[in-house]
Amino acid sequence: MNVLKDILSERGIRPTFQRLTVLAAVSENRSHVTIRELHAALVKKIPTLSKTTLYNTLELFSAKGLVRSLSIDPGEARYDGVVAPHHHFYCSVCGRIIDIEISCPTGRAGEIHGHRIDEVHGYFKGVCRDCLARPGQTSVPPGKHIPAQRRRISHA
Amino acid sequence: MNVLKDILSERGIRPTFQRLTVLAAVSENRSHVTIRELHAALVKKIPTLSKTTLYNTLELFSAKGLVRSLSIDPGEARYDGVVAPHHHFYCSVCGRIIDIEISCPTGRAGEIHGHRIDEVHGYFKGVCRDCLARPGQTSVPPGKHIPAQRRRISHA
DNA sequence: TTCATGTTTGTAATCATTACAAAATAGTTT
DNA sequence: AAACTATTTTGTAATGATTACAAACATGAA
Numbered sequence: 001m002n003v004l005k006d007i008l009s010e011r012g013i014r015p016t017f018q019r020l021t022v023l024a025a026v027s028e029n030r031s032h033v034t035i036r037e038l039h040a041a042l043v044k045k046i047p048t049l050s051k052t053t054l055y056n057t058l059e060l061f062s063a064k065g066l067v068r069s070l071s072i073d074p075g076e077a078r079y080d081g082v083v084a085p086h087h088h089f090y091c092s093v094c095g096r097i098i099d100i101e102i103s104c105p106t107g108r109a110g111e112i113h114g115h116r117i118d119e120v121h122g123y124f125k126g127v128c129r130d131c132l133a134r135p136g137q138t139s140v141p142p143g144k145h146i147p148a149q150r151r152r153i154s155h156a
Numbered sequence: 157m158n159v160l161k162d163i164l165s166e167r168g169i170r171p172t173f174q175r176l177t178v179l180a181a182v183s184e185n186r187s188h189v190t191i192r193e194l195h196a197a198l199v200k201k202i203p204t205l206s207k208t209t210l211y212n213t214l215e216l217f218s219a220k221g222l223v224r225s226l227s228i229d230p231g232e233a234r235y236d237g238v239v240a241p242h243h244h245f246y247c248s249v250c251g252r253i254i255d256i257e258i259s260c261p262t263g264r265a266g267e268i269h270g271h272r273i274d275e276v277h278g279y280f281k282g283v284c285r286d287c288l289a290r291p292g293q294t295s296v297p298p299g300k301h302i303p304a305q306r307r308r309i310s311h312a
Numbered sequence: 313t314t315c316a317t318g319t320t321t322g323t324a325a326t327c328a329t330t331a332c333a334a335a336a337t338a339g340t341t342t
Numbered sequence: 343a344a345a346c347t348a349t350t351t352t353g354t355a356a357t358g359a360t361t362a363c364a365a366a367c368a369t370g371a372a
């Protein structure tokens with residue numbers, strides 16, 4: 001894709017193979033990936049890919065406005081290739097993150113009470129429609145978030 | 157304060173000295189404290205206080221709706237004793253967190269697109285009024301957040 | 313080619329958070 | 343009060359995301 005290459009060049013980012021691969025993965029994928037997931041997926045294409053490169057690349061992309069870094073999942077950052085303003089819903093049962101299209105007039109002003117606004121983050125947490133409908137999950141207590149990293153088996 | 161004791165008892169939380177102290181610190185303090193800060197402040201009153209107790213206590217309080225856990229500062233959770241709905245502004249220069257009073261009609265509905273909403277988090281990031289006015293800080297680039305934990309000297 | 317600069321990689325630290333079990337505390341019953 | 347039980351607190355040891363750092367690598371200019 002020369003389109004991706006142009007996107008990087010326009011922002012003064014040298015379009016290396018790694019960066020193009022990361023940009024392709026983040027923007028084609030609609031799933032708010034973590035570094036961990038991204039690394040697991042991309043080592044297939046770039047066997048030597050290091051996590052440090054992913055951290056560096058995504059921080060660079062974030063600074064240049066190509067991706068958005070989400071801190072909705074406590075303990076692990078997630079990256080969104082869609083930079084157009086929208087909010088997110090985090091399901092505390094299945095851990096899924098769902099895009100919420102909302103017109104939030106506040107952030108668009110660019111400033112509030114004299115403070116310059118660079119980023120607007122709107123996070124909703126709760127139980128998603130599917131998990132509510134699933135039998136046996138009817139009484140999930142609020143505030144019980146189970147991030148992916150804590151959902152594993154203990155190695156005691 | 158018997159008021160604090162009643163608050164805990166009403167929610168079925170046994171009002172121990174540790175819990176009362178934590179609740180007092182979080183609710184009287186308007187500063188969105190971290191576990192680290194809280195521990196540093198409270199060991200003066202309870203020399204044996206452990207961080208595990210703070211984690212347990214604040215998770216319990218959060219589950220019972222006595223405090224709100226904020227993930228606006230990447231890398232470190234912050235706790236807000238004010239549970240009434242409001243948003244937050246994070247200054248990427250000084251690291252300060254400022255309350256933003258905003259009427260956000262979306263979250264109050266309790267559900268959106270069939271998803272049950274338990275928590276609403278509105279975070280703005282940028283440069284606060286004071287840091288904008290401070291001379292020598294006029295050209296802070298967007299997206300350069302410096303969390304407290306990374307602001308220390310390296311021990312290499 | 314040589315040089316300088318930017319990029320990638322691997323390894324080692326840092327540090328918030330969690331897991332876990334022992335010690336301490338409080339409430340209850342005898 | 344002692345004995346017992348359930349809850350709470352504490353200290354220590356994992357876990358795991360993120361950062362620091364320097365060596366290896368690639369790239370483009372002179």
